[in-house]
Each structure stands twice: as structure tokens, then as C-alpha cells.
């Protein structure tokens with residue numbers, strides 16, 4: 210190990226440290242990129258895939274650089290709930306007397322039968338090679354995370370993630386934040402819950418600290434834009450091109466590049482390849498504005514010949530893929546994530562949002578002021594919390610026992626207004642002052658984002674409809690529609706029956722101003738398809754051949770529809786393990 214690779218610390222020291230390497234390179238081949246930095250393994254993205262990949266490669270003696278597009282580390286993983294379904298016989302499962310095995314994990318995640326209450330099979334289309342590798346590395350990944358400082362809540366693993374994260378038996382553990390500051394507030398959690406709550410802060414802060422201690426170099430505000438192969442579209446991967454504050458720089462990877470770029474959900478054109486309805490107005494992707502899933506990993510890999518894989522998984526109506534917003538009145542309404550003024554991204558989030566406790570307090574209307582569904586209706590129901598109580602892995606009886614419920618709140622919201630546009634347009638929650646009082650909301654900044662058009666207030670419904678103007682409201686809301694909708698809804702409250710959409714016993718009239726309109730458009734969450742990988746997490750091309758020196762994991766990789774952290778951390782572990790075994794290419 211050369212001394213320079215053991216240096217801890219800031220990116221500013223790097224140019225000097227790596228200058229010798231880049232000069233040598235320039236002398237040998239004039240046409241080759243001007244390599245500013247060099248490492249054995251270059252990891253793209255500092256999230257749930259990137260950190261385990263970097264640590265695993267570093268443990269094997271490689272020098273490692275992690276580049277991160279944002280000014281901060283952790284990706285969506287640090288924003289996450291930290292619920293970690295890693296099984297297969299972990300020390301924690303053994304400690305609590307739970308029997309598990311890699312074969313059991315494999316069987317759960319290749320279950321062809323119906324898992325979700327709306328009839329969707331979560332795992333039917335998973336790639337067996339990818340899942341076998343996951344199953345075999347699941348428990349070692351968990352022990353590895355513990356070794357690098359992750360603390361899980363000291364209680365028996367549970368089935369909270371249920372069959373929807375492939376857990377037919379208790380596997381889910383929860384990462385405790387301990388004394389780390391939460392990225393949501395900038396402050397540590399209440400001392401009373403630091404060891405018992407679950408958050409991605411508890412997963413990622415320890416891994417980042419361990420990586421820094423081991424001399425892994427982080428280059429923030431470096432966005433990978435290109436992957437460089439030896440001969441354009443063939444030959445081994447030699448490094449990457451990144452954009453650092455408008456400047457293009459090249460980073461050499463002697464052994465391998467690992468993509469942990471987190472998926473494609475923020476990229477409108479890319480996500481519409483899977484579902485044309487997902488147009489621009491779905492601008493509140495979960496986990497943003499902390500980091501973005503802009504498909505840059507997938508696009509760079511495709512540009513050098515990579516194949517995509519397992520595409521059905523990105524369109525299925527799985528539990529959290531698209532969610533009903535849990536908070537309203539701001540751009541980012543994901544149910545389990547709030548950014549508060551102490552967060553370093555609060556200036557990008559703009560507001561905290563108003564949490565909706567009871568959907569009886571609002572009606573939701575489309576951009577022309579019409580209701581479209583029962584507001585209390587759920588999102589796609591998955592078997593997350595045992596909604597299919599008699600569920601038996603791999604049994605046709607799951608389908609037979611199903612009480613079909615298509616749960617169409619989301620599909621109804623995205624149906625559109627019949628003007629030929631593919632997206633549904635903004636959805637607005639409409640309510641009056643009495644609802645504000647019942648919900649105990651304080652509908653002013655920073656709780657709502659009126660400045661950027663995600664929240665409106667007016668004394669009359671007429672005025673309210675006229676005020677709704679913002680980027681995604683592509684047609685004016687006809688005031689007469691909104692007034693008629695509210696009048697009709699109020700009549701349903703009198704009758705105790707919603708004869709349009711069957712909202713159970715509509716409770717409250719919307720009758721006395723001020724009146725409000727709050728952004729309540731569905732939120733996009735997971736990416737479940739990406740580039741094709743094999744059992745070693747090596748990226749494959751359209752012929753199924755390995756692209757030498759390129760690895761991928763997590764939400765940017767395809768063939769595996771499991772939600773979340775277990776998939777990403779384990780695939781990062783696999784990628785780091787095999788990348789370290791690569792020969793040096795230059």
C-alpha cells in the first residue's frame with residue numbers, strides 16, 4: 210500500500226498527492242485522458258452500495274476513491290428509515306434463536322407467487338443468478354456492517370418488512386443513530402431514543418467514519434459523467450470522467466469502477482421508459498433534495514454498451530414504488546422523511562410539510578378542480594406488514610385467497626384530465642380553517658411552501674382556484690369546478706354517503722374560509738431496474754458478456770426487485786469483494 214493511499218482527509222490535498230501519477234501517464238500516451246487522481250478502485254456514489262463496496266475493497270488492500278455528486282455523503286441511504294432486512298443466518302438471528310439459511314433467503318426472493326394484496330408478484334421476475342449471490346452474501350454483509358461500527362437496536366429481528374422485503378421469517382433489524390447528528394435536523398436524536406429508533410443515519414455515519422479512518426478518499430461535488438473504456442466501446446474500463454464545479458476531470462481506476470449511483474427515479478425521460486405517465490409534475494421524489502436518482506450511472510454504462518435488466522420490476526405496482534404523499538403543502542411529501550431548518554439541505558427542501566393525520570379533513574382534486582377517488586384510499590398495498598395473513602411462500606393459494614383490492618388512489622391520481630397529456634398533473638388537497646384546527650396545523654412558512662407555488666390560501670373558493678398558478682398547473686383551475694366539487698362533497702357529508710367515490714362516511718364539510726390548496730401529488734420512491742449484472746456484480750453488455758472492470762449494485766442495478774438497503778449493501782459488498790480481485794489494467 211503506497212503512503213498516499215493511507216492519507217485521510219479532504220479532497221483539496223488530492224491534486225498534489227496524485228500529480229506524480231498523472232504526469233507519468235501523460236508522458237506514456239499522448240491521446241489518453243489526463244488522469245488527475247488514481248486509485249485501484251473508484252466507487253461512484255457514497256450511499257448504501259458505495260460505502261460497503263469501498264470498505265470491502267479497502268479491506269482487501271486496494272486504494273479507493275469514492276466520488277460523490279453532492280456536497281455531502283450518504284445518498285438516500287442516510288435519509289432512509291434504517292430498517293435492514295439482512296438474514297440467512299446472521300449472528301443476530303442466532304442470538305435470538307431464529308433459524309435461517311442462504312437457501313431460505315433465495316427461496317423467499319425467487320417466490321413466483323403473489324405477494325401483494327393487489328395481485329402483484331414481488332419476486333417472480335427476479336434473476337436467479339443475482340438472487341443466489343445476494344442470498345450467499347447476505348449474512349456476511351451484516352457481520353461486515355457491524356464490524357465497521359453500525360449499531361443495530363438490541364432486540365430480536367422482526368418481520369416488519371414482511372414478505373415484501375423477502376422476509377418469510379424474522380430478518381429485519383434497525384440501525385440506531387446513537388450520538389450521530391441526524392441529517393434531517395442537524396442535531397442528534399433525543400437521548401431517550403438514540404439506541405432504540407431506526408434511521409439510515411445509524412447505518413451511514415459509522416460506515417463513512419470507518420472509511421475515512423481506513424484512508425478511503427472522498428471527492429464530493431464530483432459528478433461522474435462518463436466511463437472510459439480502453440478502446441471507446443470495447444476493452445477494459447480504465448477510469449471515469451467527472452464534473453467538478455464545471456470542470457471536467459479524469460480519474461484513473463487501475464482495477465475497477467463500481468457504480469452505486471442510486472437509480473433513475475429523478476430522471477423524467479428515463480423513468481418514462483417504464484411508465485409514460487410519470488411526467489414532470491412528479492417532482493417530489495423521496496430522498497431528494499438530499500441526493501438525486503438521475504440515471505447518470507445507467508446512462509454512462511449504457512453509453513459503453515451495458516444492457517438493462519429485469520425491467521418489469523420497475524413498472525409493477527409494488528408497495529412503496531409510488532406513494533401517496535404523507536405530508537402536503539411542499540414539494541417533497543414522502544411519508545417518512547422531513548427536512549427541518551437545521552438540515553443542510555433545508556434551503557433546497559424549502560418547507561417541512563403538513564402531515565396529514567386524517568384524510569377525512571381534506572378532499573383531493575385534480576388540476577381542474579375535480580375529485581377523483583376516496584381520499585382515505587391507500588396506496589399499492591404490499592405484504593409489508595402481513596396484509597396477506599395466510600401468505601405461504603411459493604403457494605398458488607396466495608392468489609386464490611386474495612381479496613382483490615386494486616387500491617387505485619394512485620392510478621386514479623395519475624389518470625389525468627383527458628387532455629392527451631400523459632401525466633395526471635398536480636393533485637391539490639383542499640380544506641378550510643376548521644380542518645387546520647382539527648389537524649393542529651400551522652400553515653405558514655417554513656411548514657408550507659407558498660413562495661414556490663406548492664401552497665395557496667384565499668378567503669373564498671373562487672379566489673383560491675384563481676390563485677393556483679405554478680409550473681406544473683398547465684391549465685387554470687376552473688373556479689366553478691372547484692366550487693361545484695366542494696358543494697357536492699358537502700352534500701355527501703349531510704347524507705353520510707359519498708356516492709361518487711365511496712369515501713367511508715364523509716365527516717367534515719368545507720365551508721368557512723380561509724380556504725387552502727396544498728400540493729398533494731404522488732411521490733416516486735424506488736428504482737427496481739437498472740443495468741445488468743452477474744453474480745459478481747459485474748456489468749454485462751447486450752451479448753451477456755462482462756464489461757471488464759465495471760461493477761454495479763443497488764438501485765442502479767437490475768434483476769432484483771427488493772426494496773432498499775439489504776439489496777444495496779449486499780451488492781456493494783459483493784462488488785467490492787470481486788473488484789479487489791481484478792488485475793491491474795494500467
Ligand SMILES: Cc1cc2nc3c(=O)[nH]c(=O)nc-3n(C[C@H](O)[C@H](O)[C@H](O)COP(=O)(O)OP(=O)(O)OC[C@H]3O[C@@H](n4cnc5c(N)ncnc54)[C@H](O)[C@@H]3O)c2cc1C
Nearest residue numbers: 254256257258278284285290292433471496763764773774
Ligand atoms: C425516505 C427513504 C426511506 C427509506 N427507508 C428505507 C428503509 O427503512 N429500509 C430499506 O431497506 N430501504 C429504505 N429506503 C431505500 C434505500 O435508502 C435505498 O434503496 C438505498 O439507499 C439505495 O442505495 P444505492 O446505493 O443504490 O443509492 P443511494 O444510497 O441513494 O446512493 C447513491 C449515491 O450516488 C450519488 N450519485 C448519483 N449519481 C452520481 C454520479 N453521477 N456521480 C457521483 N455520485 C453520484 C448520489 O448523490 C448518492 O449519494 C428508503 C429510501 C428513502 C428515500
